[in-house]
Amino acid sequence: MLDANLTQQLKGYLANIREPIELVASLGDDAKSRELGELLGEIAALSDKIAVIRADDDKRRPSFMIRRAGTDIGVRFAGIPMGHEFTSLVLALLQVGGHPSKAAQELIEQVKNLDGDYEFETYFSLSCQNCPDVVQALNLMAVLNPRIKHTAIDGALFQEEVDGRKVMAVPTVFLNGEQFASGRMELEQIVARLDSGAEKRAAEKLAQKDPFDVLVVGGGPAGAAAAIYAARKGIRVGVAAERFGGQVLDTMGIENFISVPYTEGPKLAAHLEQHVKENGVDIMNLQRAEKLVPASREGGLHELVLANGASLKARTIILTTGARWRQMNVPGEDEYRNKGVAYCPHCDGPLFKGKRVAVIGGGNSGVEAAIDLAGIVAHVTLIEFDSQLRADAVLQRKLASLPNVKILTSSMTTRVNGDGTKVTGLTYKDRVSGAEHDIELEGIFVQIGLVPNTEWMKDAVALTPRGEIVIDARGETSQPGIFAAGDATTVPYKQIVIAMGAGSTAALSAFDYLIRLPAEELVEAA
Known part of the structure; x- marks a missing residue:
């Protein structure tokens, strides 16, 4: 073998x-x-x-x-x-x-x-x-x-x-x-x-840390790049991440990372973490941020409050919290999560061998998921809200060639149906006729894009109506000394290589901000 x-x-x-x-x-x-x-x-x-x-x-x-x-x-x-x-x-x-x-x-x-x-x-x-x-x-x-x-x-x-x-x-x-x-x-x-005592001990340890020159919040590609660029300036840098690697960990094949023809998400995440560690960055993994308190005056210390009760302080902060899978927000979705409602076709697809499933979303992610699943399951129904699929033409042609796939456009999922323990089907509305239809199936794979992880910072920095952090060309937010990069921001394209570049920009901007602070401000902050 x-x-x-x-x-x-x-x-x-x-x-x-x-x-x-x-x-x-x-x-x-x-x-x-x-x-x-x-x-x-x-x-x-x-x-x-x-x-x-x-x-x-x-x-x-x-x-x-x-x-x-x-x-x-x-x-x-x-x-x-x-x-x-x-x-x-x-x-x-x-x-x-x-x-x-x-x-x-x-x-x-x-x-x-x-x-x-x-x-x-x-x-x-x-x-x-x-x-x-x-x-x-x-x-x-x-x-x-x-x-x-x-x-x-x-x-x-x-x-x-x-x-x-x-x-x-x-x-x-x-x-x-x-x-x-x-x-x-x-x-x-x-x-x-x-x-049971681990969280309390971890909080006590974090609370004793001295202020950072740069504190990066989030450990995805943007956060890793920001940490590395900042640390190479010889300043004190920390990374607080809910899970180092972020959304990359849920990515199967990566074929557009320049100079690397093919890699996989977990492998790239491991390399990012190793590179960050080699630059002496203090990585605080498995830490969920709950509140951001900007400094009361320029040059003061910003405060990051964590879910375990600990607080970290820093002269500058770089927000790289990324995004997560967008939910349908329909009745039954939360109830049947991991009981038939799934978000990772690569991970969970083999469990539905020989069964009937639906894929929600007609973009590249949705069509790719439907193509992958068609080789495993008995039948795939792809449901798209718009009047036409939005995926690349080459993917649409491949999808159309598969005999066990049905495509429904101008359709909106309105309910996930189940028997109390698992998914049994879904209800969708035909947006043209207004009629509702039921489909019997065992699995639903949701592939309708991403939502930024920014809810907890809405009172600290300016956000768009979609929840994206508003930044300028230098990665600066509405608060002096607070920067942001990656998928959580207003950057128009959500790509790994773009997030890395944006993280590097934010780090250089943070360093530039620090060196331009009056000396007395730095002394008082310390």
């Missing part, structure tokens, strides 16, 4: 294994079990510290456990962890084999000290770019703490189980048999939910 290049890379990684490990397999007579058996054999052949054991002791087949020999330390995969999960497999092999994690030592100790018995199960899909973060975090926890167990399950391979547990989005995590979380989570977030 592994090509020559992948085999060579894996052999190099496995040289870092310190402790002997066993691949304990539970296989059936099906094709997927034969594939998994072949994969495990190929992996074992690459290291004399790896042995394959056929045990058939797990109810899920095909599945296997990676176990440190002579111990009960290990993690389990149900399915074949290729695609986006191949990295999770490699890390699990290394960590069970004694190779140390790169996680912060403080966080590692926090995991080791968790008191309780935790059995996690994570449902993933091989096309989900957010799933590996969750799988890898829980795998590491299982390696660090013997009272934590984790099984990562390919939802597409265990469809009956997925249907029985009503899993309609990935990643979905169960803890001790009850649903624990759905969606992308990082190790810090998971630990914080289990450790």
Whole structure:
């Protein structure tokens, strides 16, 4: 199953294994079990510290456990962890084999000290770019703490189980048999939910920080660029982000990032974070901003109030809070979120194999989603509010060639229908005739654009009626010393490369603002 290049890379990684490990397999007579058996054999052949054991002791087949020999330390995969999960497999092999994690030592100790018995199960899909973060975090926890167990399950391979547990989005995590979380989570977030005192300790630590020269709010491409450009000026820079990487983490393929023919969102986000760290920036991840208090006078300190109660102060602030998926705002949408209403076709599409779904939105994102889903599901209905699709012509031609796609224009979704546990259909209104129609289906993928993450700053800086931060050519907002960049602003095109340029502009403007402040203002602010 592994090509020559992948085999060579894996052999190099496995040289870092310190402790002997066993691949304990539970296989059936099906094709997927034969594939998994072949994969495990190929992996074992690459290291004399790896042995394959056929045990058939797990109810899920095909599945296997990676176990440190002579111990009960290990993690389990149900399915074949290729695609986006191949990295999770490699890390699990290394960590069970004694190779140390790169996680912060403080966080590692926090995991080791968790008191309780935790059995996690994570449902993933091989096309989900957010799933590996969750799988890898829980795998590491299982390696660090013997009272934590984790099984990562390919939802597409265990469809009956997925249907029985009503899993309609990935990643979905169960803890001790009850649903624990759905969606992308990082190790810090998971630990914080289990450790009741973590948030309070984090708030106390943040509150003790000295004022920053530049505080960037948001960790997407604009925020990363702003942090790097500011830090290279030799000043004190911090980044407070709800999730570093932002909307990029939810992006599958990126083919228009100049000089990089192809990359994927999570990979780009990881490179951005590494670059920011290399410039000595204080990254405060998983911090949600709730209020911005501008300085009372020019040259004074601005204050950022966080959801955990802590406050950060800075001489200048750069707002790069980005945007999120726009919702339909119709009855039933919130009720059935992750129960059939989804926003990521790449992530959740495989869970709807052989089912009927709708895609809401006829722009590039909507049409691309419909094309992708048509290869997986039984039927796709694309619903567009306008009288015609707005996607590129080449995408429209591809969509029109697909036999299992129906296109409805001049149509407005008015209600999501369900049976209390999952989506059963939707109601839409024909905008020409005024008639309402019901469609029976199991999934609804919403692809109608983005809305800026600016609600919490409406009393601090000027916003447009759409909620975008008003900026000038230098990235300055209506408040002296506060700048902004990226998708949350009035910049006309929401693109990664444009956000990076805007972030750089805002950082240079912030530095220019600082050096032009009278010396006495800087002294008083300090």
